[in-house]
Amino acid sequence: MQRIAVLACALALLGTLAGCGGPKAGDGDLINEWAMLSAPKVPEPKAGDCWTTTTASANQLSAGDLTQTPCDMAHVFETAKVGRFTGTVADSSSPPAPSQLSQAWADCDKAAADYLGAEWQAGRVYVVVSAPTNRQWTGGARFYRCDVGALRTEAGTFEPRRDSMKGTLAAGGDLRLGCGTQVGTTTDGWDDITPAKCTDPHDVEYVGSVSSPGNDYPTGDKAFDAAFGKTCEAKVLAYTGMSRSHWASLKALFYGYWMTASKDEWTAGNHTARCYLMIDKKKITRSLKGVGDMSV
Numbered sequence: 001m002q003r004i005a006v007l008a009c010a011l012a013l014l015g016t017l018a019g020c021g022g023p024k025a026g027d028g029d030l031i032n033e034w035a036m037l038s039a040p041k042v043p044e045p046k047a048g049d050c051w052t053t054t055t056a057s058a059n060q061l062s063a064g065d066l067t068q069t070p071c072d073m074a075h076v077f078e079t080a081k082v083g084r085f086t087g088t089v090a091d092s093s094s095p096p097a098p099s100q101l102s103q104a105w106a107d108c109d110k111a112a113a114d115y116l117g118a119e120w121q122a123g124r125v126y127v128v129v130s131a132p133t134n135r136q137w138t139g140g141a142r143f144y145r146c147d148v149g150a151l152r153t154e155a156g157t158f159e160p161r162r163d164s165m166k167g168t169l170a171a172g173g174d175l176r177l178g179c180g181t182q183v184g185t186t187t188d189g190w191d192d193i194t195p196a197k198c199t200d201p202h203d204v205e206y207v208g209s210v211s212s213p214g215n216d217y218p219t220g221d222k223a224f225d226a227a228f229g230k231t232c233e234a235k236v237l238a239y240t241g242m243s244r245s246h247w248a249s250l251k252a253l254f255y256g257y258w259m260t261a262s263k264d265e266w267t268a269g270n271h272t273a274r275c276y277l278m279i280d281k282k283k284i285t286r287s288l289k290g291v292g293d294m295s296v
C-alpha cells in the first residue's frame with residue numbers, strides 16, 4: 001500500500017501540481033523558473049543523405065515518393081547538396097511551382113556534376129530538385145535538395161545500390177555511359193539501351209550531351225529534331241573525328257538522342273538530351289571514338 005501511495009502522489013504532481021504534502025521551495029511561480037521552449041523547426045536534410053522509393057521508374061516518380069534510409073542499406077537516391085530558396089520564391093505562402101525552380105535547377109545541375117565526378121547526363125543517372133512539402137513549407141522550411149538517382153538503363157528504371165554514388169561518373173565509374181545495345185528498335189527510334197562493354201557486341205555508343213537552343217518544350221518529330229538534331233550530329237562528328245562529307249556518305253551510321261526531362265523538368269530549366277552514335281542492323285566490338293573517315 002505504501003508503494004501505491006507514493007505512485008499516486010507522483011501522478012498528482014504531473015497532473016495538477018497540488019494535493020501532495022511535503023516541503024515547498026521557491027515562490028510557486030513556475031513561469032519564472034523555466035525557460036520558454038523554442039519554436040519547433042522542420043528538420044533539414046544534409047548532403048550525403050540517402051533515400052529509397054517504392055516507385056520503380058523515374059517516369060512514375062512524384063513529390064513525396066522518397067523516404068530517407070541509412071546509406072548502408074539499399075537506396076536509389078543520394079543528396080548531392082542542400083540549398084535554400086531566397087527572394088520572392090522564399091516569401092511565397094506555398095512551395096514553388098516548376099517555373100520557379102530555375103535557380104535551384106541550375107544549382108543542382110552543377111552540384112550533381114561535382115558529386116558524381118562529371119556532368120550527370122554522362123551517366124545512368126536521374127536528377128531531382130526536391131522542394132519542401134506543403135506542411136514543411138508552412139512550418140518554415142525553405143530548403144531544396146539536389147538528389148541524384150541511379151538508373152539501370154536509359155528507360156528510367158531505378159537501380160537500388162548500397163555503395164555511394166559519389167564519384168561514379170569519373171573515369172572508370174560504374175554508372176558512366178559508354179556502349180550499349182538497342183532495345184525495341186522501330187523505324188522511328190528505340191525503347192531502351194542496355195549497357196554493354198565496348199569490346200562486346202554493341203550498336204550504340206554515347207558521345208556526349210547537348211542543351212536545346214530553344215525554350216519551348218518540343219512536341220513532334222520536327223520540334224525534337226530542331227531542339228537536338230544538329231547539335232547531336234555535331235557531337236557525333238567531334239567524337240569520331242569524321243568529316244561531314246564522309247558522315248553523309250555512310251548508310252550504317254546515324255545519331256540518336258534521348259531527352260532527360262519531363263515537361264515539368266523542362267519548365268524548371270533542364271533542356272538537355274543525351275546523344276548517341278548508332279549502328280543500323282549491325283553490331284561491332286570496338287569503340288568508334290576517334291576513328292576518322294573510315295567505313296563501319
